[in-house]
Amino acid sequence: MLRAVPATVPLRAPGPVLMFSAHTKMYKVGRVLSSAPSTLIFTVGLASQTRRLHTSRSRQSARIALHGVQTGEVRIQEFLSGKLGKANAKPALDEEAQIVAVECSVDGQGQRLSCTTSKQNTYTFEIPCTGAPQDQPVKRVEASKGKQISHLTFKDWKLESAKVCELEVSLQEATSLVSEIEERVQGKISELKSEAGQEGDASSGEGRGDELRDLQLRMQKAQHCLTEGLQERAVEARLLLLAFLGSENVLFLGPPGTAKSLLARRMARVCGGQYFERLLTRFSVPEEVFGPLSLKALENDKLKRNVEGFLPDADVAFLDEVFKANSAILNCLLTLLNERVFDNGDTRIEVPLKCVVAASNELFEGDELAALHDRFLLRHLVSPMTRGAAAAFLQDLLAGPSVPNEPFDLDTDSEEAILTEEHIKIAQRLASEVAFPDDLQEIMIDLRDFMAENDCVISDRRLAKAALLIRLAACTAGATTVSESDLMLLQYMFWEKDKDQIDAIKRFLLERVKGRRTAGSSATDLDAMTHMLTMVKFKMGPAMRMPQSPQFAQAGQAATTLVQATIDCYRSETQAQRRRSLESDASGINAAKDFRNFWVDEGDSLSVEGEDSKPMDLNALEALLQSAWELDLALQLSEERRKASLAILIGGPEVVMAK
Known part of the structure; x- marks a missing residue:
């Protein structure tokens, strides 16, 4: 898909790219060859405001099939x-005739x-129409x-301008050439449609949908179990x-x-697994965490x-005041x-641990605990309930038989686990797609570079794990x-010290995403590519007399890149619309939309997404x-045939x- 990005952004991913600089008012199209910034096969600068575009050139050529030509461009042929x-016509109409002058009159009849x-x-053509x-x-x-x-160009029924070419060009032969080209293109587009449809069918397997729906239902049930009776802990x-x-692993910081x-504890009940909990101090010994010596x-x-x-035998573990542990425990924890x-003597054993929840009232100081801190991919500041939430919590508490410290029954065999290791494997397998x-x-x-500057x-490990977890969340x-x-x-993965870093991450993401939506929305992508085609034609027209000129070669390269970019865009948009249709048919539009925001706080999601983006017009594309x-x-084509076409x-x- 054609990527519309600011000209100042370094380009790392290979592929066609369209850049626009608000400072220079220039569009540039190119193809990235390698990971080196600004490494392009070519770059064509096309000024959007330095020359006045004629009305006929500011639109994609329209092929008129209706009676009457109100606005658009028509081939004289x-x-x-x-x-x-x-x-x-007197004499009879000659398709090989060369038209050198045209007069156009308009009245209520056409x-x-x-x-x-x-x-x-002289040939006279009458074009009946209504509304003239x-x-x-x-x-x-x-x-x-x-x-x-x-070509003739009309605006509001009136003749506005004409395009001219040399007399030696046979427009009849050129039209035959173009007809052959059009047939070839129609064949290619038919193949592309068929290919996109087959890919869509292959990617929408019913098995995946059934597994995903079952997983989502279990996630909703687990969410309810975790938050039941609690306020502001979603x-x-x-x-x-x-x-x-x-x-x-997740780290909760709070009082x-x-x-x-x-x-x-509730997470252990949800997964039906073994639970381990320990409060760590600087006097804790390894035997308290990893078990006594045999x-x-x-x-x-x-x-x-x-x-x-x-701990080595647990599925879910809770380590309180984790940063107060001594080095003997920390070395084994890493x-x-x-x-x-876990290295148990001379044997390294795999542990069934699914998730470790660590807690601390305060962050560590110094670098000696940085390695341990980096092991917790997700980090969150837990705050006490607000006044309104506290009032609702007390009302629910006093209205029922429950007590604040609910008993935790280690015997979970009587209850079926909601999420198991099998569901973890399913989620990670589906995420790989x-x-x-x-x-x-x-x-x-x-963002990683931005945070380094602050x-x-x-770490490289955190970057990789964050990408995988985001993909799993999306899936x-x-x-x-x-x-x-x-x-x-x-915002839960890329901060270390304080809330200011979290706010900086959110501001950075919102600004970048806003820019991406402005430059990369469906409408903007289509507008940018249409504008690029117009500018390619605009540059290529004057250079037709000099086909060996750099300007003509650059415009030709831009056309080739634009074709590939449009193909990529068509494929991705076709598949996206097919997926949206299948998701809507399967679970309803509102349900699918609501679950799409399952992981992200509603306020953050809305501030990023804004209004629903309209799907791209595939017919226009x-x-x-x-x-x-x-x-x-x-x-x-050869030089003469190319010139004619x-x-x-x-x-x-x-x-x-x-005039």
Whole structure:
């Protein structure tokens, strides 16, 4: 897909790109060759405001099939072939005639064109129409010596201008050439449609949909179990669920008594797994966390621990005041948290740990705990309930039999687990099929650089894990492509010290996403590509006399890149619209839309997404592709045939205004 980006953004991902600089008012089109910034096969600067575009050139050429020509561009051959208008010709109409002058009159009955040929014959064409204004002045265009008229441009029924080319160009032969090109392009577009349809069918398997719907229902049920009876803990519950499905760890920072350990215990109940909880101090010993040494193993001169019932045996663990642990515990924690393995004596064992929830009343100081801190991908500041939430909490509490410290029954066999290890595998398998657009990856990398400039270093491991978790979040929320809204999860992953960094991340993402939506929305993409085609024709017309000139070569390269960009855009938009249709049919538009924001706080999602973006007009995109492809194929012909076909496709190098 054609990427519309600011000219100052470094380009890393290969592919066609359209850049616009608000400072220079210039469009540039190019193709990125490598990861080096600004490495392009070519760059064509096309000024959008330095020259006045003629009305006929500011629009995509319209092929008129209706009676009457109100506004648009018409090939003169449409009249000579009898496809448009009623001819009154003496002598008989000659399709090879060369028209050198045209007069156009308009009245309430329609348009009347009087065309003079190079042999001084006159052909009159009557074009009946309704709605034409009464008694308009006669407009006339006349080609200069040695030229003939190839196109007529109308505006509000009146003749406005004409394009001219050399007399030696046979417009009849050129029209035959263009007809052949049009047939080839129609065949290519049919193949593209078929290919896009087959890809859409392949990517919309019913099995995936059934698995995903079941997973989403379980996620909703788990969310309810985690937040039941609590107020203002929806974000914490979602982060805990996301960490569980991604086999990651989460760190909650906040004062005591804010339901941090309660959420961890409930998560163990949700997954039906073993639970481990420990308050760490600087006096804690490894035996409290990893299990006591085995006396039987000591008799055999082996140093092993009995891990049953301790952290290496748990599915979900809660470590309170984790940063106060001593080095003996921390050294063992690092490998267990990241690789999910534990060195028990001379044996390295895999642990069943799905998620570790750590809590602390304050952040650490110094660099000695930075490695441990980096193991917790998700981080969140937990605040006490607001006044309104506290009032609602007390009302619910006093109205029922529940007590604040709910009992936790370790015997979970009597209850069916809502989310299990099998569901983790399903989620991660489905996530591997989700696309992560290149420009969104660019935003992630740019955010990483931005945070580094603000004394917050994002490790390579954190960057990789964040990308995978965002993709998983998009998948489990029902998407097949990561969107801008999913990037808002980075506010829980890319900060270290304080809330100011979180605010900076949100501002950065909102500004970048706003710019991306302005430059990369469906309407803007289509407008940008249409404008580029217009500018390519505008540059190529005057250069037709000098086909070896750099200007002509650059315009030709731009046309080739535009074709590929439009093809990519057509494929992605076709698949996107098919997916939206299938999702709507499967679960209803409102339900699918609501679940799409499952992971992201509603306020953040709305501030990113704004109003629903309208799908791209595939018919307009197809028309654009057809015009660009015809131009590209014409450029591949021999010099004479190319000159003739271009005279039809874009007109001659000159425009004559009607008088």
